[in-house]
Amino acid sequence: MTNTYITNATWALTGEKMDLRMGQAGDELATIFLNDIPLQGVNAISPAGEMQIPTGARVIDAEGQLFMPALFDMHASINLAGRSKRESIYRAGQAANHGGVWGMLVMPSSGFVFDNAATLDSFQDAVSQRSFATMIPAGCISENMQGEQQAPYNTLAARGISILSDAGKMPSNLLMLHRAMKYAAEMGLTFAIRGDVPVLTDKTYMHPSTTSYNLGLHGTPACAEEIGIETLIRLARDAGAKLHLQTVSTAEGVNIIRRAKASGMKGLTAEVALHHLLYTHENVGDYDTTFKTVPPLREQTDCDALLAGVKDGTIDCIVTDHTPCMPFAKKQDFVSAPQGMVALDNFLPCIYTHLISTGKLTWADVCRVCCTNPVHIANPYDQEEDVPMNAPLMLFAPEVHHKVTPDSLYCGTLNTPLLETVLSGAVTLPLY
């Protein structure tokens, strides 16, 4: 057996051409770093053309392709309503694989209520048998995500849970949350919550705007999210708990987080969903339920502020907020239709097409917010080895253009505005 060599691959961060020697079982693996990014599975690297390649070795010529670590998604819901859990897991894994995502934090959902050991065990079993991608569950904050009783955090932590979330639902009982944070802080658990004041956002369906007025849809006030963010920050600071703010959607929300970080608060991180960087309330048009999201799509100024937050480090991660919705459900009226988009399938091609090739983000930004930061937040240490979990390497061909068709989606549903659009870039090397 000999090593596999990858030649003439372009390092995404700098554009330098490199030759790589991939490790194989039994090799001594000292992690190699490039621009401080760990390269999993690589055990030698040199400028292109300088690698000694033994005759007969397996060589992949990666001319015109980029190499970089695969992405980690901090926020995915994978439940396919009405399908088996095994199918949900299988399809999400396949979709992730095609979108350049090697691992994801799976939110609890009606199909996967991670508030007990048995559910977690059966989930882990199914993942190990069925999934193409690493799936790390987020434990529930409250029993059955009802926001009333704390879930058994010790039991969950014993199953490897490091993040707690009620899937974007902010517990309305702040006393419960405050006590939960104090209790869980000692175990080093992170609370992943979306800032919200449920009483202000109940029965609201989109960003309050001329669009919402003309469609007769009640608006979700931005202040509800901002009050929620401020509340969560203060609770977490007081309790000494780590807090990860989910799917920030407003400019002022970014400002609040920026101020808190500047004040020296530790253990505070935040994420933005990819769709909040790309779309506004105007995309809802004439009741297009594809664009129904929670929190809602807002103004262009919010998109800009969120992007600025990504650039300056206020926002730590870009996530998919992947949410499969059955076509049947999305064909209902806007009020009745479920919220959410699927985004795992084309996560990296979409980021590349809309953010990198337009100059809004660099590869270094993407590596930070989609690889290193989320891995660090989701699972800082492999429980057994006590070493950071590293992303596997992937190759990405930026010049491949492809149209997104129903057949090209692996996730099991079609609720994405990318359908029938053309994206640039494809993940070419299987991750495993």
Added chain:
Amino acid sequence: MNPRKDLITIDALSDEDIRTILDSTSAMKDIFTKSVKKVPALKGKSVLTLFYEPSTRTRSSFEVAANRLSADVTTFTVSTSSVVKGESVHDTIDTLMSMKMDYIIVRHKNSGIPAVIARHCKASVINAGDGSHAHPSQAFLDAFTIREKYGDVAGRRVVIIGDILHSRVARSTSTILRRLGAEVAYMGPSPLVPPTAHTGIPRFTNWNQIFDWKPDIIYLLRVQNERIDTPFFPAADYHQAFGVTEERLRRIDDLNLSIMHPGPVNRGVEICDDAMEYRNCLINNQVENGIAARMSILYHLTPQTQSHD
């Protein structure tokens, strides 16, 4: 007017569509003066009224309109419980499709439902009010009532008073009146007149400003407290602050202004008792014109239930 299958919003109509439907409304009204108040235009056609929200007035108005065009009218009773649990719009649409209806007149508390039904049905779908979104037949009868009273809608000034935020009437009626060249202004409790509602439309906060603006028509909206869980304003304030009180009625009389209201009226809230008897109170005209306007709408829509290619 180009063949049009559905009537969902005023915005979707061309200027020509609006004019044609209004023009035909007067011809429809002439039918009421005959001894036989019926024409055979829609003979053999089936009309379904599908009301998920209770409304005797609008529903009867549509039913009378359909009857006068000789259509067969069926009332689809939707029990509120089956709507709350389980039954999605799609299930209902499938049922309707198998009934082979030509026209479906739908009212629903969710904004956007008629559009969904229209997309999936060959029948002509008429929006009889969806959530806070649109109520186009009301807009037509309002525009026709103003045209009948003043000869033309263009150049008239109409102030719409009340819950602009939740009112589908405010949206549709202001749209059609502005399309026809009228000027519209709003007044109401501030939480109910959001800035997003009145781009390009003046907003007044008291009656003196209204009178200074020299309107022709005072259009009162119904205070719909039954729709609202948490009040937007203290109900006790409404009549004094925004209603047509007896004192304001005298002023309205002096200035010879008209009063309109989509009904049903809350006496003592939007309007004092005397105003109902006021000589320029057009509320009854609106009801009568409602039938003619709805006949004209039914007549001008063309279902795709039979093709003649």
Added chain:
Amino acid sequence: MPTIIKDEIERALDAWVSHLLQSSAVKNGEPLAIVGIVSHGDVLARRLVQRLEQHNVKALYGAIDVTLYRDDLDLRGKRPALRSSHLPFSTDDFTLILTDDVLSTGRTARAALDVLWEYGRPARVELHCLVDRGGRQLPICPNYAAFNLTAAPGTSVKVHLQEIDGEENITY
């Protein structure tokens, strides 16, 4: 394109009025109304009423829009615009002269009869037209036609009247 010019129409109207003056209704002084089918028959009706007046014969004027009674509404893509009917009197015991510009299939005349019966029970109805172009699809025959043309099916016979079209002729 063959054309019947203004002067010929003028002479035809004179002849038409003479014919009306000979009718039993006029002779016996029975109530008479000329009811035109919009949008050209009503113009002819008005002219006939005026000309009869010059002969001291009083006839009431009426106009009806038969659109809502047509049997071909579903065959057209778009619905025709509607005009108001104008028949402000009970037609009971009247002799009604129904006038139209062009008589062809007879379907318009059939619809017009339906309309008339909803305004009362006339004593007698006659069908008069400016042009009978043939091509009947119903057992309907005019009592009077000012011009008889045999136009091939598919050709269009158009009556233009000063009041509506700004010119006066018949093309076919």
